[in-house]
Amino acid sequence: MFEKLKKDPKMKDLAIKIIAVLIILSVALLSFDVFTQSKDGRKQILDEDGGTEEALCAILTDMKGVGEVDVMLQYGEDDQISGVIVTAEGAGDPVVQNNLVNAVRAVFNIPVSSVMVFEKDDNANQENGGKEK
Structure with missing residues (x-):
């Protein structure tokens, strides 16, 4: 079955498009996380031993x-x-x-x-x- 997918140009094109979309979504999610974080650079260090x-x-x-x-x-x-x-x-x-x-x-x-x-x-x-x- 994979042999047919490797030889079929339409399936190769579809696989490349799916991979590209996944990469773009990953980058979008990471950038959304970075841009929505607080801009305050101070961080509190809290631990159990004071x-x-x-x-x-x-x-x-x-x-x-x-x-x-x-x-x-x-x-x-x-x-x-x-x-x-x-x-x-x-x-x-x-x-x-x-x-x-x-x-x-x-x-x-x-x-x-x-x-x-x-x-x-x-x-x-x-x-x-x-x-x-």
């Missing part, structure tokens, strides 16, 4: 005047971050506090009112023998 918090702490700690940082994230109904609490050694300085709020707001695209920044308590760290919790 990777988002660790990454945020590392970034905020690198900022001038911030010092040691701890972060807690609050998730809303659709697993989007709805609130953030930051404790930092340098948060007693209003400029540092403002920089922390703006950094967190920019990363998670949340309103300033959803970000709370507090100065770390030096006594809490000393009570633990200088060790982290």
Whole structure:
């Protein structure tokens, strides 16, 4: 049966047209997926062991005047971050506090009112023998 299809020019032409249509449909579906995705290049990295918090702490700690940082994230109904609490050694300085709020707001695209920044308590760290919790 395949021998007849290989020798028949009409069947060859039909097979080529079918293959061409399938290729065109594949390209159309892929381009539709690409063009309908969000244009926002930021992506949240969420994992079970707190990777988002660790990454945020590392970034905020690198900022001038911030010092040691701890972060807690609050998730809303659709697993989007709805609130953030930051404790930092340098948060007693209003400029540092403002920089922390703006950094967190920019990363998670949340309103300033959803970000709370507090100065770390030096006594809490000393009570633990200088060790982290």
